[in-house]
Amino acid sequence: MGLARNRRPPREAVHPSPGARLLSLPYLSSHLAVALLALVVIVIVAGGIGSVYIPPLDMLKIVADKAPLLSLEHTWPESWDTIIWQIRFPRVILAVLVGGALAISGATYQGLFRNPIADPYLIGVASGAGLGATLLLVTELPIYSHGLSLLPIAAFAGGLLAVSIAYSIARQSGGLPLTTLILAGVAISSLASAAISLLIIRSDPDVRPVLAWLLGGFGGTQWRDVQIVLPYLVPGVVIMIAYSRILNLFQVDEDEARQLGVNVERTKLILIGAASLTTAAAVSVSGLIGFVGLIAPHAVRLIWRHDHRVLLPLSMMVGAGFLVLSDLVARTIVSPSELPVGVVTAFCGGPFFLYLLRRRGRVTL
Amino acid sequence: MTAILKMKGLGFSYGSRVVLNGLSLAVEEGEMMGLVGANGAGKTTLLRLVSGVLKPREGRVELAGVDLPGLRPRDRARLVAVVPQSPSAPQGFTALELVLMGRNPHLGLLQWEGPRDLEACRRAMELTLTWDLASRPLSSLSGGERQRVFIARALAQEGRLLLLDEPTAHLDIGYQPAILDMIEEIRKETRITVLAAMHDLTLAAQYCHRIAILHEGAIYALGKPGDVLTPENVSAAFGASVHIGEHPVYHTPVVLPLGRRGDDG
Numbered sequence: 129m130g131l132a133r134n135r136r137p138p139r140e141a142v143h144p145s146p147g148a149r150l151l152s153l154p155y156l157s158s159h160l161a162v163a164l165l166a167l168v169v170i171v172i173v174a175g176g177i178g179s180v181y182i183p184p185l186d187m188l189k190i191v192a193d194k195a196p197l198l199s200l201e202h203t204w205p206e207s208w209d210t211i212i213w214q215i216r217f218p219r220v221i222l223a224v225l226v227g228g229a230l231a232i233s234g235a236t237y238q239g240l241f242r243n244p245i246a247d248p249y250l251i252g253v254a255s256g257a258g259l260g261a262t263l264l265l266v267t268e269l270p271i272y273s274h275g276l277s278l279l280p281i282a283a284f285a286g287g288l289l290a291v292s293i294a295y296s297i298a299r300q301s302g303g304l305p306l307t308t309l310i311l312a313g314v315a316i317s318s319l320a321s322a323a324i325s326l327l328i329i330r331s332d333p334d335v336r337p338v339l340a341w342l343l344g345g346f347g348g349t350q351w352r353d354v355q356i357v358l359p360y361l362v363p364g365v366v367i368m369i370a371y372s373r374i375l376n377l378f379q380v381d382e383d384e385a386r387q388l389g390v391n392v393e394r395t396k397l398i399l400i401g402a403a404s405l406t407t408a409a410a411v412s413v414s415g416l417i418g419f420v421g422l423i424a425p426h427a428v429r430l431i432w433r434h435d436h437r438v439l440l441p442l443s444m445m446v447g448a449g450f451l452v453l454s455d456l457v458a459r460t461i462v463s464p465s466e467l468p469v470g471v472v473t474a475f476c477g478g479p480f481f482l483y484l485l486r487r488r489g490r491v492t493l
Numbered sequence: 494m495t496a497i498l499k500m501k502g503l504g505f506s507y508g509s510r511v512v513l514n515g516l517s518l519a520v521e522e523g524e525m526m527g528l529v530g531a532n533g534a535g536k537t538t539l540l541r542l543v544s545g546v547l548k549p550r551e552g553r554v555e556l557a558g559v560d561l562p563g564l565r566p567r568d569r570a571r572l573v574a575v576v577p578q579s580p581s582a583p584q585g586f587t588a589l590e591l592v593l594m595g596r597n598p599h600l601g602l603l604q605w606e607g608p609r610d611l612e613a614c615r616r617a618m619e620l621t622l623t624w625d626l627a628s629r630p631l632s633s634l635s636g637g638e639r640q641r642v643f644i645a646r647a648l649a650q651e652g653r654l655l656l657l658d659e660p661t662a663h664l665d666i667g668y669q670p671a672i673l674d675m676i677e678e679i680r681k682e683t684r685i686t687v688l689a690a691m692h693d694l695t696l697a698a699q700y701c702h703r704i705a706i707l708h709e710g711a712i713y714a715l716g717k718p719g720d721v722l723t724p725e726n727v728s729a730a731f732g733a734s735v736h737i738g739e740h741p742v743y744h745t746p747v748v749l750p751l752g753r754r755g756d757d758g
Contacts, residue, residue: 150593150606242583370603377594379583383546387577388650389570389598434585437605 151435159432163445170449171224174456175216179463182208219349222357222413223455223469224448226346227420229361229410231447233403234421235428235440236368239375240399241306248407248421251313251400252290255320257411258342260286262324265338266331279341280356280412287408290316295400303393309400343468344415346455357409364406368440371399375436417470419477420447420454426484450476497522497686498543498654503552504710505538512538514710516552520654525680525687527697527718530707531731536690537578539707540656543688545569556654570598574647578658578690580639582631588642589627592618595649610649617648620679637668641675648679655680657689661696669693673700694748698722699740706730722746 172191176182182190186204190212193200233248241250249255264271264282271278294316298309324342328335340347374395377385386392407421424447428439451469454476458469496519503516512535520526528536541547543554545566554561556572564572574595583591595617596610618624621641626634634642640660647655660676661669677700680687691697697704698718706714706721708730714721727735727748738747 150608150611153605373600373605374597374602376586376590377597379586380581380591380594381577383541384575384577384581386546386566387544387570387573387575388594388646389567391566429585435590 151433151437156438156441159438160441160445163442163449167224167445167449167452170452171220174452175212175220177456177460178211178216180208180211182212187212218351218354219346219455219459220452222349222354223346223452225354225357225361226410226414226417227424227451228444228448229357229365229406230417230420230451231424231443232365232368232440233407233410234447235425235436235443236375236399236403237421238425239378239436239439240396240403241310242379243310244426245422246310247418248403248410249317249416249418251309251404252294252316252320253287253404253407254411254416255317255324256290257283257287257408258324258416259290259320259327260284261341261415262327262338265341266327266335280353283412284360284408286320287411288404290320291400291404291408304396306396340468341415344417344470344473345458345466345468346414347459347466349413353413357413360409361406364402364409365444367398367402368406371395371402372436372440375399375440379434415468415470417451417473419473419481420451423447423473423477423480424450426480495522496520497557498688499553499555500539500543501553501555503539503542503554504550505535505542505547506550511710513542513549516707516711518705518712518715520686520688522686523680523684524702525677525689525700527689527691527701527704528707529691529694529697529704529730530713534707534730535710536707537658540575540658540688540690543654544573544575544656567598570650570652572652573654573656574650574652575656576640576643576647576658576660578662580643582639584632586631587628588623588631588634588645589614589618591631591642592623592627592646592649595646598650613651614645614649617645618642620648620682621645621675636663637665637672640664640668640672644672644675644679648683648685653686655685655687657687659690659692662692669696670699676700694722694727695740695746698745698748699743718746722748 172184172187176184176187182204186208189200190204190208192198193202230248234246237246237248237250238244260282261279263286264279269278291313294309294312295304297312298304300308328338374390377388377390378395380388382392425439425443427446428442432438432442451473454472455469458467458472461467498520500516500518503513504511505513516539528539530536538547542549543561545561545564548562559572561569561573592614593606593610596606596613599610600606615624618627621644623638623641623645626638626642631639631642640663657676660672664672673696676687676689679685689701691701701718703716704718704721705712706726713730714726722737724735724737727733727737734751736749736751738749739745740747
């Protein structure tokens, strides 16, 4: 194949080949800055739209007014302050957090399982959380305790319990075969879904609260919801970002990763833990919102790079922006009523996924 | 010459199937040793034990006096590098990005590859004549090009021992000696020790200083190709009848299989 002829390449042929560059922090930060700016614009615009329309310029003033040492002349009605800070922003910010959490968890699962259609719900978090929430809603148990909703707690516990069961079933003496974990997750999910259906059928006729929760949404969000999820999201996200370079090594097979110095079993445990914790926290306050964890990472792969150091943080931004916009549609399109946001993401996500399939020709498993 | 890799009383089994049983072998610093044996004799298992993918059930593996199975994966990968038999081809990565993976054992969790790592990769890719392919996506490379990129990744680890699992398995007759010539030059230039599982006995005889025949979980014969590749040894280890000739150019043993047709003249 001409290899022998090329044995001694002329010296001048050995130059840095074009594009042979390292991933640099400036590259990542410049792209992140652009994505962050876009997200801020989306948040400001989305915050202004609703039954009372507040123009973006006034939105900026209202936000800037909160900054210390800055006092602006109040040229807007007093009620706008309440609308923005008490109603719209808690909701929009929670959508940012949940969208970002689902997207980064999705990207992590896809990288870890080397499976482009893995989503954050793959190994049972969603159905487990659903079962936890349904149990609470259909039984006589109190939903509020000390003024605090127990729903997120029940969902969070259910989600983590389901993943733990799948994990302990799949775990073997030699390690954790990921295919077995996926299959165990699917089985646990089916069981939990069946239990949810059974509970709904057997319970009081009014199942709408359960269905609404299952479809996901941000109706009636308060700052307290943001406070509930933040302590769980931050450590999960930090861990996933920290391991993003190692995630690249998971793109070769596990034995190779081991030979390249990765502690494969420990990394799997840490990343599955971080992604499950993050997803369960997100699900607990928002219900089951599909497709965000699939769409955002794929969009980033289409536009930017496959390197997980770029993929993870950018997916988070894209997922956050996507969910804020979806929620905007969900709360305005049939105003004064609302659609579950999961319906909107599914309407966007289904076609996008079909487009991906057409474009790639096949999905490698 | 001193032994750099020492295996003593090595035992391993998959469940109840015993693969290695009391295997002892010493590889000398800077040599190229060929590991041959029938399918299922445990060549790959032996390499996986040395590279730390598997843990030995009993016995010791030492590299330069250090107990290999006891090391953390990262420390082990700084000493031992592997070129897998059928390399995976991760999607969306360029050749350079793959070779940079070889720098992982030299990086901390939060550390990114720096100029020093790029330099190590450039050297490795120049040795394997792949530097010009650096920015090409892996999926666009031919089988032989990809094989060289994976060799470059192993070299980028800057270890002391290079393990090759059937390095010529999927290559055509022109590429087979080309890859082995390349390994030979790399060995001379970097003085890395090479242990290669080989399928083709004639090629093994041509390129290896010494050959170890693996049979029934232990080393059946060990020595210079001319001394080890005898019809008796090959018959015992492979259950095959062969004719051993002499290579007209290199004067190394040439192993020719004999079938039943031979009787007809």
